[in-house]
Amino acid sequence: MTRLCVIAGDGIGHEVVPSAVRLLERLIPRLQVTEAEAGWDCFQRHGQSVPETTLQRMRECGAGLFGAVSSPSHRVEGYRSAILTLRQSLQLNVNLRPVRSWPRISPRADVDLMILRENSEGLYIGREHMQSADLAIAERHISRHASEHIAQRAAQVARLRDGRRITLVHKANVLPLTCGLFRDSCRRVLTAEGLDDIVDERLVDVAALQLIERPQDFDILVTTNLFGDILSDLASYWSGGLGMAPSLNWGEGIALAEPVHGSAPDIAGTGKANPLAAILSSALLLRYQWQAGALADQLENAVGSLLAEMSIAELDSQTTQIIEQELLKRL
Numbered sequence: 001m002t003r004l005c006v007i008a009g010d011g012i013g014h015e016v017v018p019s020a021v022r023l024l025e026r027l028i029p030r031l032q033v034t035e036a037e038a039g040w041d042c043f044q045r046h047g048q049s050v051p052e053t054t055l056q057r058m059r060e061c062g063a064g065l066f067g068a069v070s071s072p073s074h075r076v077e078g079y080r081s082a083i084l085t086l087r088q089s090l091q092l093n094v095n096l097r098p099v100r101s102w103p104r105i106s107p108r109a110d111v112d113l114m115i116l117r118e119n120s121e122g123l124y125i126g127r128e129h130m131q132s133a134d135l136a137i138a139e140r141h142i143s144r145h146a147s148e149h150i151a152q153r154a155a156q157v158a159r160l161r162d163g164r165r166i167t168l169v170h171k172a173n174v175l176p177l178t179c180g181l182f183r184d185s186c187r188r189v190l191t192a193e194g195l196d197d198i199v200d201e202r203l204v205d206v207a208a209l210q211l212i213e214r215p216q217d218f219d220i221l222v223t224t225n226l227f228g229d230i231l232s233d234l235a236s237y238w239s240g241g242l243g244m245a246p247s248l249n250w251g252e253g254i255a256l257a258e259p260v261h262g263s264a265p266d267i268a269g270t271g272k273a274n275p276l277a278a279i280l281s282s283a284l285l286l287r288y289q290w291q292a293g294a295l296a297d298q299l300e301n302a303v304g305s306l307l308a309e310m311s312i313a314e315l316d317s318q319t320t321q322i323i324e325q326e327l328l329k330r331l
C-alpha cells in the first residue's frame, strides 16, 4: 500500500498541493492520503511550526508532499522554519534538485542535470553567536558520515539515470578541512562504487560560471548545503525559473517532495498559482521513493506535452485548475 502525508502549509500550498495529489491519485488509484499541518498558520494556532503529530504522520507514511510556508517578516520568539525542522527531525539528509529544459519555457533546450544538495549540516546547523558586539560567528559542520551518505545517493542516482558525469562542487582551496573532508569522503565512496572514471570536481565559483556558460555539460552535481541552495536557484533558470523547480528531501525510507518556490501570499486564493513545481516534485517521489519510474515518466511527459502546446503567456494566464485538467487529459 502506498501512503502519502500531505502538508499543504501556507498560501498557494493549499492550491498547488491538492492539484498534485489528484494527479498522483490518477496514477496510483489506491494511494492512501493523510493530511498534516505545518507552517506559519500552524504556528499561530498551535505555537509550533511543525507539531509532533505531523512528524509522526510523516514517519508512518514514509512519503510526503509539502506545499510552501510563509515566514514572519520579523523575529518571532520560538518560531523556526517549518521546512528546516522537517528536514532535520526526519533526517532527510539529501536534497535532490533536478534542472532540465522544457519546451518553450526554458531559455535553452539541452539542459538535463541533477543537483544533490547535502541537507542536514554545513552552515544550516544554525549555530551562530555574537562573540562580541562587533563579531558574529557561524559554525559550519561537515561530517564524514553525511558526506559519504550523499555520495552513496549520487551513485544510486547515477545508476538510475545512466549518469555520464558526477561533479563534486566545493571550495577546498579556501576551506581545506571542511570542504576537503567533503570532497575526499565523496571520492572514496564513488571510487568504491566503481564510478571514479566519471567523477570530477569544481570549485563552487567556477561551477557557478560554468552553469551559466555551458549548463549542458553538467550531469550530476554533488555539493554541500549552502552551495547547493544557491546553485540550485541559479540553475533553475534553465528550466524556466523557480515556478518549474521541484525537489525531494530524501532520507532513509522516508522522503518529502517540495516545490522550491514560496507561499506567494500575493496570489494565494486567486486560483492562479502554477502547480507544475509541486507536480514535478511528486514525480520525484514516484521515481526515487516509490521506485515507479514509468509513472514518473508519464507525469513528466504530460508536463512536457502541455508546455509544448502552450506559450508562456498562455501558461501564465491559466488557472491551477485548468493546468491540472490539461495534465489529467494527458495521463
Ligand code: IPM
Pocket (backbone or CB within 6 Å): 081, 083, 084, 229, 260
Ligand atoms: C530552499 C529554501 C530554504 C533553504 C529556506 C526557505 C530555509 O531556500 O529550500 O532552498 O534555504 O533551504
Ligand code: MN
Pocket (backbone or CB within 6 Å): 229, 230, 233
Ligand atoms: Mn533555496
